[in-house]
Amino acid sequence: MAKPRVGITVGDPAGIGPEIARKAVNDKDLAALCEPILYGPHEEQELRRFAVGRVSAEAGTAAYDAILRAVEDARAGRIAAVITAPINKESFASAGLPWRGHTDLLAHLTSAPRVAMMFHADTLRVVLATVHIPLAEVSRQLSRTRLEDVIALTARELPRFGFNSPRLAVCGLNPHAGEHGVIGTEEDQVLRPAIQSRRSAGVAVDGPFPADTIFLRAMKGEFDAVIACYHDQGLIPVKMAAFGRAVNVTLGLPIVRTSVDHGTAFDIAGRGLADPSSLIEAVKLAVRLAAHR
Numbered sequence: 001m002a003k004p005r006v007g008i009t010v011g012d013p014a015g016i017g018p019e020i021a022r023k024a025v026n027d028k029d030l031a032a033l034c035e036p037i038l039y040g041p042h043e044e045q046e047l048r049r050f051a052v053g054r055v056s057a058e059a060g061t062a063a064y065d066a067i068l069r070a071v072e073d074a075r076a077g078r079i080a081a082v083i084t085a086p087i088n089k090e091s092f093a094s095a096g097l098p099w100r101g102h103t104d105l106l107a108h109l110t111s112a113p114r115v116a117m118m119f120h121a122d123t124l125r126v127v128l129a130t131v132h133i134p135l136a137e138v139s140r141q142l143s144r145t146r147l148e149d150v151i152a153l154t155a156r157e158l159p160r161f162g163f164n165s166p167r168l169a170v171c172g173l174n175p176h177a178g179e180h181g182v183i184g185t186e187e188d189q190v191l192r193p194a195i196q197s198r199r200s201a202g203v204a205v206d207g208p209f210p211a212d213t214i215f216l217r218a219m220k221g222e223f224d225a226v227i228a229c230y231h232d233q234g235l236i237p238v239k240m241a242a243f244g245r246a247v248n249v250t251l252g253l254p255i256v257r258t259s260v261d262h263g264t265a266f267d268i269a270g271r272g273l274a275d276p277s278s279l280i281e282a283v284k285l286a287v288r289l290a291a292h293r
Contacts, residue, residue: 003035004080004290006283007070010040013050014059015264016274017085018042023276024283034287037079040066052270060091067102071109074255081256081286085279086264089132100132103250106257115252116150118225119235119261120161120285121242124218125225126234127154127251138230139186142173147194147227154225155203157251160292169214169223170195170207171233177208191229215241244277247285256289258282 008024011017018041025036041047041062050059070082084102092099099105107115118127129150130141151168158166170191174184181188191208198205207214211228215237218226228234238246239261246261260278268274 003033004287005035005037005078006081006083006286006290007037007039007073007079008279008283009063009066009070009082009084010038010042011066011085012059012063012088012091012264013041013047014052014054014056014091015086015088015266015269017063017087017264018047019269019272019274020260020276020279021085023274024279027276027280030280030283033284034080036283039070053266055088055090055094057091057094057096060088060093060095060097063087063091064095064097064105067105068109071106071255074257075110080290081258083279083282083286084257084259086260086262088264088266102248102257102259103131106250106253110254112253114149114153115250116153118154118157118249118251119238119246120249121238121246124215124238124241125158125161126215126238127225127227128231128234129227130230132231135230139173142186142190142229144190144194144197147191148197150227151194151198151203151205152201153252154227155198155205158224160289163224166204166224167222168203168205169209169218169226170205171211171214171226171228172208173229175210175212177210244275245281246278247282249285249289256286258286258289 008021010021021038073079074082103117116127117131129147130138155166173186178184178187187208195205248259250257259282
């Protein structure tokens with residue numbers, strides 16, 4: 001049987017993306033699973049035009065162009081999946097690009113009406129209800145409709161990961177999940193109505209639960225995924241539990257897309273120190289997901 005062809009975008013060329021992409025391509029386990037194709041500048045000669053570890057419009061544009069070409073090939077069926085090394089949001093902004101990350105850019109490029117960011121590890125899976133927005137904006141953007149959509153999307157997508165009857169937990173926004181209005185009203189006004197609405201539609205979802213215990217409960221097997229209200233609320237526990245082994249997956253796309261669980265690491269770029277483990281795990285998961293589409 002022919003091995004699937006998968007695309008790896010090298011991310012911001014001033015960061016560690018090109019290094020971990022080259023290391024992943026040379027990994028013997030991956031070579032047995034798939035045929036990886038690199039998108040974006042990754043050869044030494046190509047990389048000389050980028051200042052290592054520096055934000056630049058040129059680097060942002062190069063990262064964007066690589067994503068664009070990989071998505072085109074995935075949508076045309078020339079590759080089975082897209083795996084992305086990290087981009088730098090400041091470089092994107094310097095290049096005049098309006099997207100704050102891969103998730104909203106990929107939704108735009110594929111015309112996906114509803115997407116969500118999930119971090120997947122063997123011990124814990126976390127889906128974010130809001131992503132790259134200031135903390136002060138979370139309460140305003142965390143609407144009942146938005147949470148209902150994320151719950152429904154998560155329940156629909158988790159069977160692809162082996163959870164045929166997924167059990168979902170929703171994390172509270174406030175300490176102690178609001179204590180029924182004593183420490184915030186979002187749980188009573190937004191989260192509980194959204195959860196009840198999805199339960200009435202047949203989704204096995206419960207909450208909201210206090211953030212300081214729900215991730216541990218999920219790791220012990222009570223739930224198959226936790227829906228977190230904002231970026232750091234969900235990513236701190238998953239990175240504590242499985243940094244280097246967790247994989248970022250975009251739910252809701254018409255293509256398979258996975259990514260690493262870390263950033264561009266400008267501080268160690270160009271020094272040969274970058275660990276490709278998360279990218280290798282992202283490729284492995286992408287191959288698995290592509291096989292079940």
